[in-house]
Amino acid sequence: MNTDRKVRLGVVGAGRITQVAHLPVFSKTRYVDLVAVSDPSPALAYGVADKYKIRGYTDTAALFADPEVDAVLIATPDRFHYPLGKQALVAGKHVLMEKPLAQTADQAQEIADLATKLELKLQTGAMKRHDPGIAFAKEHVARIGEILSISCWYRVMADRAPVETTLFPDTVVDAQVRQIENTFKADRERYLLTTHGAHLFDQITYLAGPATWVSARVGRVGQDYSWKGVAGLRDHGGLVSFEVAAAVHGVYAEGTDIYGANGHIRIRTPFPFLKLASEVEVHIDGDSAALVPHFGDTDAYKLQADDFARAILDGTPEDPTPQEGVAAVRWIEAVADSSTSGGKEVQL
Numbered sequence: 001m002n003t004d005r006k007v008r009l010g011v012v013g014a015g016r017i018t019q020v021a022h023l024p025v026f027s028k029t030r031y032v033d034l035v036a037v038s039d040p041s042p043a044l045a046y047g048v049a050d051k052y053k054i055r056g057y058t059d060t061a062a063l064f065a066d067p068e069v070d071a072v073l074i075a076t077p078d079r080f081h082y083p084l085g086k087q088a089l090v091a092g093k094h095v096l097m098e099k100p101l102a103q104t105a106d107q108a109q110e111i112a113d114l115a116t117k118l119e120l121k122l123q124t125g126a127m128k129r130h131d132p133g134i135a136f137a138k139e140h141v142a143r144i145g146e147i148l149s150i151s152c153w154y155r156v157m158a159d160r161a162p163v164e165t166t167l168f169p170d171t172v173v174d175a176q177v178r179q180i181e182n183t184f185k186a187d188r189e190r191y192l193l194t195t196h197g198a199h200l201f202d203q204i205t206y207l208a209g210p211a212t213w214v215s216a217r218v219g220r221v222g223q224d225y226s227w228k229g230v231a232g233l234r235d236h237g238g239l240v241s242f243e244v245a246a247a248v249h250g251v252y253a254e255g256t257d258i259y260g261a262n263g264h265i266r267i268r269t270p271f272p273f274l275k276l277a278s279e280v281e282v283h284i285d286g287d288s289a290a291l292v293p294h295f296g297d298t299d300a301y302k303l304q305a306d307d308f309a310r311a312i313l314d315g316t317p318e319d320p321t322p323q324e325g326v327a328a329v330r331w332i333e334a335v336a337d338s339s340t341s342g343g344k345e346v347q348l
Helices: 016-025 044-054 060-063 078-090 103-119 131-146 161-167 173-183 188-208 300-314 320-337
Strands: 005-011 034-038 056-057 072-075 093-096 122-125 145-159 211-223 224-233 239-248 253-260 263-268 279-285
Touching: 005 016, 005 060, 005 300, 016 044, 016 300, 034 044, 034 060, 034 300, 044 056, 056 060, 060 078, 072 078, 072 122, 072 300, 078 093, 078 103, 093 300, 103 122, 103 320, 122 300, 122 320, 131 188, 131 263, 131 279, 145 188, 188 211, 188 224, 188 239, 188 253, 188 320, 211 320, 224 320
Parallel strands: 005 034, 005 072, 034 056, 072 093, 093 122, 145 239
Antiparallel strands: 145 253, 211 224, 224 239, 253 263, 263 279
């Protein structure tokens, strides 16, 4: 590993997810130096810059032109991912893009192709891949043989405020920006599917490979939505059943059960801001005991930053790869299409 220098990182977007999830981890990784932040809101740009003793910009183009920035984390609202991703890559910066990679699969593919052409790293912020428990499960999927059945669910609780008040650090807030952003979330059905489905759909690809088709339906009660669906796997004879619920009036619930020809993998994932690894059990036919791993470093956001930096320093592949980032967006589009069309089968 090249440890002669760290990746000098600039952050684009100083909103809530940046402040509560990303910024706190950069002081913990050996491979990243946080050097700059940009946001069109002066309150956010300069407030966050002062808090972390870094350079603050209200003009993102100025951050992209900063010669002391090697790579950027783009953690803006989704509608800016495509234009900012292109600008960052053209400016010669490696990109860690908050999920989803773009708003449409065509946009995502264009960014992926540009990164390949320019020989720059482009990694989607699918941080659950860097959860040590889920990574452990991935290592053992081949042991259970051809997959017959995957059941997975992602159920976000309706009232997260008490938990987040306990877990989140103090943040810099621009009330006007928050009010404006809420207007862009008015299409609640699309917003919730994108925000929460992106994690689940990427995890299916990570654990079982590509799917070839999907059929889904959506239910609604008041402001709460639930998507349920089934999909076919390209590399296995079995099926995936999935649920995305946002929100449920109960506790957070996320998990996966994978049944193969030779065994079973059970995954239960806690609320992400607890920063705990998923609980995993690997059962293999003929073994007298299950594998139940335990981990030390369990902050998936920190481990994601480590892996992104190492991809730049050592030339290793991004995780997820740019094409896997595109695949997650195709999943979102396909589920939205199917669930608003009576559950029709949509090709992936």
